[in-house]
Amino acid sequence: xxxxxxxxxIFSLQFHDKATEFLYKDHIFDRTLWxxxxxxxxxVILGGSFGLLDRQVFGENANMVLLIRFILISFSVLIxxxxxxxxxxxxxxxxxxxxxLSVGPFCTFLTVMSNPSIFS
Numbered sequence: 001x002x003x004x005x006x007x008x009x010i011f012s013l014q015f016h017d018k019a020t021e022f023l024y025k026d027h028i029f030d031r032t033l034w035x036x037x038x039x040x041x042x043x044v045i046l047g048g049s050f051g052l053l054d055r056q057v058f059g060e061n062a063n064m065v066l067l068i069r070f071i072l073i074s075f076s077v078l079i080x081x082x083x084x085x086x087x088x089x090x091x092x093x094x095x096x097x098x099x100x101l102s103v104g105p106f107c108t109f110l111t112v113m114s115n116p117s118i119f120s
Contacts, residue, residue: 025093037083040076040079040083040099044076047076048069057114065109068106076102083095
């Protein structure tokens with residue numbers, strides 16, 4: 001009895017057939033690559049643009065906010081560069097996770113560093 005090539009593993013949601021899994025991942029990668037680049041590009045553009053307001057909004061904490069913002073923007077540029085290298089194609093499955101784990105804490109950090117009596 002042969003295994004259906006479209007049957008999936010219950011917990012990992014991967015196809016039992018390795019060839020089908022490879023074709024599926026390749027198809028998804030080709031369709032989502034530009035969304036990934038655009039998303040990280042928006043982090044660079046918006047992160048840099050809002051950085052112009054840091055001195056005004058964060059006052060004495062502006063240098064620390066600018067440093068963390070620079071690290072986030074540098075990380076985003078690195079991820080964009082990685083998307084152009086086929087060598088790192090396997091790591092692109094982690095792009096969404098990296099986005100959430102980098103932008104989420106950054107936004108929380110900005111909230112913590114801002115003055116609670118001023119809406120920013």
